[in-house]
Amino acid sequence: MDYRYGLPWNRERGERKRLLAIGMGIVPLFLAFSTYVTLIELPEQDRQEKEALPPQLAKLIIEKKEPPKPVLPEPEPEPEKPKPEEKPVEQAKPEPQPEPPAPKPEPQVAEKPEPEPEPQDVEKAREKVKNTGLLAMGKELSKLSSLANSVKLDAPVTKTAEPIARKTGDTLAARANSTSKSGGVDEAQLQRETRQVALAERQRAAVAEAERVAAAKEEVRREQQQVASRTRSKEELKRTMDANKAAIYSIYNRELRKKPSLQGSITPELVIEQNGSVSSCSVVESTLNEPTLERKICNRLRLVDFGARQGVDETRLRYSFELMSG
Structure with missing residues (x-):
């Protein structure tokens, strides 16, 4: 049988015999050489020769001597120069100051007595003051005073609003309407009281707005609590669906063995009753195009x-599953 055209790993005829002949020829030569090597004794090398530095590592190092420093001649001391004598400075004499002239006596002028006002001029001045300026606004000031008394700011409504203290007595309108003699109106006091009333109105409006916002927030929170107590939370539903994902993927993997190219997504809609059971299940959206698999899911x-x-209440839930092979 001819093996010339056989595969490289096929055994040829007489291959084992050639291997045994080569081995029987090489092994004795190897044994003889190893025996000769073990019998050779080398002379022990002297210690000085071992410690000698090889020529390729020898290096000549010449120490550089520093040149001697030149000796500098000492400088000769310079002769001291004589100090110039200080001349005494002459002090300037103070100039004599002229004496101030004596003040002249001022002539005294006799004061003239002021004439007393007539009663008719006094009555005319009073009538003019009543009809002009702030005293003419007596009615408006009385309305403003009654408005300030009607504002109640002592009772705190919310935690953030602080009670505002106000004066109980307001004598501005009384001073304006009084028929007694007027010595003038204190405009600073009037402006201060007007600003206090305006500030009280703004603070009352801010407190009312804060109350309205707080009441609206409380109403929304109460409605949310009522809705939450009647429905199941999204976290609870998601946790339950995630716990059952393994069963859905197990059904998909069994179908995947029959059809390896099967993949896509499916979105079923579940109707959950009050006792927690699922009353109905329908596929809302699917890209699998496998009615059998959808029915099993x-x-x-x-x-x-x-x-x-x-x-x-009865809860409806839509949950998507991504079914991908691998």
Whole structure:
């Protein structure tokens, strides 16, 4: 049988015999050489020769001697120069100051007595003051005073609003309407009281607005609590669906063995009753195009238990599953 055209790993005829002949020829030579090497004794090398520095590592190092420093001649001391004598400075004599002239006596002028005002001029001045200036606004000031008394700011409404103290007595209108002699109106006091009334109005409006906002927030929070008590939370529903994902993927993997190219997404809609059971399941959206697999997934989701809760309305849930191979 001819093996010339066989594969490289095929055994040729007489291959084992050639291997044994080569081995029987090489092994004795190797044994003889190893025996000779073990019998050779080398002379022990002298210690001085071992410690000698090889020529390739020898290096000549010549120490550089520093040149001697030149000796500088000492400088000769300079002769001291004589100090110039200080001349005494002459002090300037003070100039004599002239004496101030004596003040002249001022002539005294006799003061003339002021004439007393006549009663007719006094009555005319009083009538003019009553009809002009701030005294003419007596009615308006009385209305402003009554408005300030009607504002109640002593009772705190909310925690953030602080009570505002106000004066109980307001004599501005009384002073304006009084028929007694007037010595003038204190405009600073009038402006201060007007600013206090305006500030009180603004603060009352701010407190009322804060009360309205707080009441609206409380109403919204109460409605949210009522809605939350009647419905199941999204976190609870998501937690239950995530716990049942493994069963859905198990159904998908069994179908994947029959059809390896099967992949897509499916979105079923579940109707959850008050006792936690799923009353119905329908596929809202799907890209699988496999009615059999969709029906199996819905049948498995009908077995999910979301837990019973008293006073909870019927809940509808849509949950998407991404089914991808690998």
